[in-house]
Amino acid sequence: MGWDVLVIGGGPAGLSAAINVRARGRSVLTVSNPPEENPLWRSARVDNYPGLPGATGAELLTAMRRHAEGAGAEFLTGKALSAALSAGRWYVSVGSDVYDAGAVVLAAGAVRDAKLPGEAELLGRGVSYCATCDGMLYRGRNVAVLGYSESAREEAAFLERIGCSVRYFHRPRRCAILGGDRVEAVECDGERAEADGVFILRPAMAPAELFPGLALEDGYVKTDRRMAAGLPGVFAAGDCTGGPLQIAKAVGEGLIAGQNAAAYAAAAEREA
Structure with a gap:
């Protein structure tokens, strides 16, 4: 089974993207680590998210996830390991399984390329x-x-x-x-x-490792105003696009990325 949009990351950016994909009537699968592994979960108090001062990070994440679930977003616990584009669809491996979608929203947080000595040279050989x-x-x-x-x-x-x-x-x-x-x-x-x-x-793959050819700027994913990331059907949102590393910014970018990913998937479906 394929989806219209696959969201990689279950933090504020990814959940916002998933909610907005569903608001456009498109199917969405969100792949993420358990919510408890998100750094926001451990925040005892969040005072800079408008309208909800003093909430804990766990409370915010729980409310956002319930919203996404209620909107019909589907969830998969796991780590995306690789992605490949074929015949206009993205195929993303999660563990030993592969999932496909017409568009992808990358919202996996701030993950930098920091390979260990010998890692790249011996990849696939141990x-x-x-x-x-x-x-x-x-x-x-x-x-x-x-x-x-x-x-x-x-x-x-x-x-x-x-x-x-x-x-x-x-x-x-x-x-x-x-x-x-x-x-x-x-x-x-x-x-x-x-x-x-x-x-x-590691908690997540670095963006350029997951999507070879992805443009980076100062270690972050480079996007335009549509949150398009320079590869066909790939959008990005949240901490992976750079600062400020704030929840409000992540939610806003997730909204834009989700809307445009849904539109991209719909356009590709019409052209098929």
Whole structure:
């Protein structure tokens, strides 16, 4: 089953986009981490969102998500790992599954490109971003897990259950991935671990990694006034487009991105 619009990110920008896609009568799937992993969830008090001073971040996110659900938006918990355009539709892999849509709204927050030494060189040769996708390739072998996301320990536990010998590094500061033709070891914060595979588990993929060819400016996604991101059918909103990193700005950009993504999907459908 495909959707008109796929929204990547479940914060204020993504939820606003989803609400506005539904307001235009289009189907929308929102892919995100659990709400509790959003940085806003941990805010004890938000005083700069108009009309709701003093609300907690959790209260705001919960209300926005209920609004989106009530409008008919569908939700999927997971992390988008790759995206490809084919015959006018975007195909986005989430874990081991693939979902397609006529347009995409990127609202995954401020994620910068910060590759580890050896990461790019050994990608696909021992470096992976998804334990449930690639874990079976390493049954009975040594793997290292670099856990930067809240769900990283769960993925490490999955690897152990399927027979991997796991060395877990919790939010390491300095890491390098070592090897020639394939991964051989990792060094994190002065500790070395021999490994046949390394799973780098971040909260989200950097925008340019998810959408090759995406234009960036000072590390943020470059957009026009329609929140179009320079690739066919791709729009962006929220912290990933730069400052100010405020909820009100994210919601406004989400509205614009959602409206234009819905219009793009509708136009593509008419032309098909």
